[in-house]
Amino acid sequence: MQKLPFLIPRILLFLLLLLSLTPLHVMSQNLDDERSILLDVKQQLGNPPSLQSWNSSSSPCAWPEITCNTNNTTVTSISLSRKSITGKIPARVCDLKNLTVLDVSYNFIPGEFSDIPNCSKLEYLVLIQNAFVGPIPTDIDRLSRLLYLGLDRKQLLRRHSGIDWETKGASNIPIFSNITFHKIEYNI
Numbered sequence: 001m002q003k004l005p006f007l008i009p010r011i012l013l014f015l016l017l018l019l020s021l022t023p024l025h026v027m028s029q030n031l032d033d034e035r036s037i038l039l040d041v042k043q044q045l046g047n048p049p050s051l052q053s054w055n056s057s058s059s060p061c062a063w064p065e066i067t068c069n070t071n072n073t074t075v076t077s078i079s080l081s082r083k084s085i086t087g088k089i090p091a092r093v094c095d096l097k098n099l100t101v102l103d104v105s106y107n108f109i110p111g112e113f114s115d116i117p118n119c120s121k122l123e124y125l126v127l128i129q130n131a132f133v134g135p136i137p138t139d140i141d142r143l144s145r146l147l148y149l150g151l152d153r154k155q156l157l158r159r160h161s162g163i164d165w166e167t168k169g170a171s172n173i174p175i176f177s178n179i180t181f182h183k184i185e186y187n188i
Helices: 003-044 091-095 138-142 153-159
Strands: 066-068 075-079 101-103 124-126 148-150
Parallel strands (some): 075 101, 101 124
16 A cells, blocks of 8 residues: 555656656657658659658758748748759649748759649748749639749740739739739849
8 A cells, every 4th residue: 555655656657757758759740740741742843853851851940941830830931942943843843731931943853733722721932033934823713821822924925815914913913912022023
């Protein structure tokens, strides 16, 4: 009977320790998943040399192109500006559930817009100076949290002719009525 009072504090201490470690494991597991997603994205982009710091042995929060929340528990921003990206943006990037900023400006990304409208928490999307072709997807309005969409005025002129860009701009397209555009002047 004397052993029981001695065991109770140890059991309580063990349970307290176990409970305190559980959230850390869950958080790091989430970051492990995000590292895997980002390494997948890197591979789908053709493993560009500019992303050589992306590896399986370091935290994505330590990679120069990645910003995490203040607790370093989840990826919130990817900045791939001027990284010589030549492949389409993989849809897998939208598996980062807390991604609010995606900047792929000043690259050579070809083709049509990808599945970016599936990135439901995006607030800032910067696509300036790329080689996109085709129309802006009509389902871009699924980006309901989008505050800023950076597109080339020149690209928009090619894709949406007939719109009076000088006086009405993108607000003439209903899906863009609440979005601020980055305007670039060209010497043509």
